[in-house]
Amino acid sequence: MKKIIVILLFFAGTLNAQDKLFYANGTVKKGIVVSIGNEFVFFKATDTSEVKGIKKSELVLIEDVRGTLYHISANSNLKTLRPKQEASEIKRNTLGLAPIALFTGRATFIYERLNESGTIGLAFPLSLTFNPYDNDSVVSGTSTGGGVNFFGGVDVNFYVGKNNNAKFFMGPRARYGTDVFFGKTEAYTLQTQFGWRFGNPQGILVQHLSIGFGFVRVISVANVTNINPRQSYAWYSLNYRLGFRW
Numbered sequence: 714m715k716k717i718i719v720i721l722l723f724f725a726g727t728l729n730a731q732d733k734l735f736y737a738n739g740t741v742k743k744g745i746v747v748s749i750g751n752e753f754v755f756f757k758a759t760d761t762s763e764v765k766g767i768k769k770s771e772l773v774l775i776e777d778v779r780g781t782l783y784h785i786s787a788n789s790n791l792k793t794l795r796p797k798q799e800a801s802e803i804k805r806n807t808l809g810l811a812p813i814a815l816f817t818g819r820a821t822f823i824y825e826r827l828n829e830s831g832t833i834g835l836a837f838p839l840s841l842t843f844n845p846y847d848n849d850s851v852v853s854g855t856s857t858g859g860g861v862n863f864f865g866g867v868d869v870n871f872y873v874g875k876n877n878n879a880k881f882f883m884g885p886r887a888r889y890g891t892d893v894f895f896g897k898t899e900a901y902t903l904q905t906q907f908g909w910r911f912g913n914p915q916g917i918l919v920q921h922l923s924i925g926f927g928f929v930r931v932i933s934v935a936n937v938t939n940i941n942p943r944q945s946y947a948w949y950s951l952n953y954r955l956g957f958r959w
Contacts, residue, residue, distance in 0.1 A: 735774040803831045809956025818843050818894030836868035842893045864890030880910045886925050897935035903927045921954040
């Protein structure tokens, strides 16, 4: 006599809850799993409907009322999967800095938060702007003067691809603030950036390398004579970030 494994999926207080059957052809049905045998899963659509035997070979997964997934095999018993636990192991928070930006007068820190699947990230950069070369500017023939100011913004990063250790990303990038190094110029920039994220998803260190293309809109200029305020210019950026995940 074949051994039948009976699984209790709910208690009396949760009779209205539903389990899910995932078929190999892509169909999903909701109802109540009564028991599971060696060859069949016994299932009914509601608590009052007829119990039907469904061949294991037709099924891929069962999700019970608690959200636990079970792999179905025609030659073995149920095997519990733990997708929710695996998802929680993704380190969704990153705090990074942009060391190369120091050479252009920006001490930049970036916080990024990923969604549960790790496919979309919201990054919030904050830069302290200053002139690292006393009063000399990369803008030819100008003097920026001293002092500090701030630049802030937001990035939306869409991560795609199957290689989690080298993940391609793209998305919009926006900045607003006053750049002391470029003549205390107040402006905002809008760009689309393309880049790669390097690092093990379960690791601590992560690196981002990207390039952005877009425009800058100048609002006001304090110490530069060859830049007109209230004008837009083509703008690009080369960005490197070193971060720590948790």
